[in-house]
Amino acid sequence: xxxLITLTLLRHGITKANQDKRYLGWTDVPLVPEEMxxxxxxxxxxxxxxxxxxxxxxxxxxxxxxxxxxxxxxxxKEFREMHFGxxxxxxxxxxxxNVGYRSWIDAPESTVPPGGESFQEMQxxxxxxxxxxxxxxxxxxSKNILxxxxxxxxxxxxxxxxxxxxxxxxxxxxxxAGVRLTWKIDDWKEARKCNSLQEVLLTAKGNG
Numbered sequence: 001x002x003x004l005i006t007l008t009l010l011r012h013g014i015t016k017a018n019q020d021k022r023y024l025g026w027t028d029v030p031l032v033p034e035e036m037x038x039x040x041x042x043x044x045x046x047x048x049x050x051x052x053x054x055x056x057x058x059x060x061x062x063x064x065x066x067x068x069x070x071x072x073x074x075x076x077k078e079f080r081e082m083h084f085g086x087x088x089x090x091x092x093x094x095x096x097x098n099v100g101y102r103s104w105i106d107a108p109e110s111t112v113p114p115g116g117e118s119f120q121e122m123q124x125x126x127x128x129x130x131x132x133x134x135x136x137x138x139x140x141x142s143k144n145i146l147x148x149x150x151x152x153x154x155x156x157x158x159x160x161x162x163x164x165x166x167x168x169x170x171x172x173x174x175x176x177a178g179v180r181l182t183w184k185i186d187d188w189k190e191a192r193k194c195n196s197l198q199e200v201l202l203t204a205k206g207n208g
């Protein structure tokens with residue numbers, strides 16, 4: 001493994017807003033208690049990493065802290081979820097008669113939520129965050145990195161870093177498993193796409 005670098009992308013644990021199927025972007029809410037218990041039981045998963053990076057939102061920080069209690073955690077705010085503006089914490093049922101919302105559902109890459117951010121703005125922000133991640137990996141000579149972030153962030157990074165040709169919404173991102181991307185070190189240094197990816201289950205043994 002010395003000539004390889006791995007980056008595991010993991011979605012934060014479940015919140016009440018997730019359970020209620022609300023649009024949860026920059027609103028800062030905690031994990032539900034039962035999710036904190038589940039993640040605490042899966043600490044073995046975090047023992048494989050030498051660097052833990054997370055968005056600065058509470059749900060990501062709590063997830064990272066429960067999985068990697070012995071690691072220093074670096075917060076990068078650019079890895080926040082999309083800002084849904086006026087649609088934050090609303091459900092489909094709340095919004096389905098809203099003409100602007102229907103336009104966004106039909107063409108999310110060309111419509112912007114009121115007071116929120118566009119897909120292009122989110123992508124630029126995540127790209128900046130990923131450059132910070134690369135700098136931390138270089139500075140610390142890390143080889144096995146965990147990034148705890150959000151569904152939209154992970155979907156975009158998979159589009160950006162994987163050879164697989166999938167659209168943003170065709171990447172499935174769950175709360176129960178991460179995706180591990182692997183590079184040869186030279187490919188990582190040259191900022192090429194990853195050499196392979198695999199699903200990694202979030203289990204108590206952390207054996208994926």
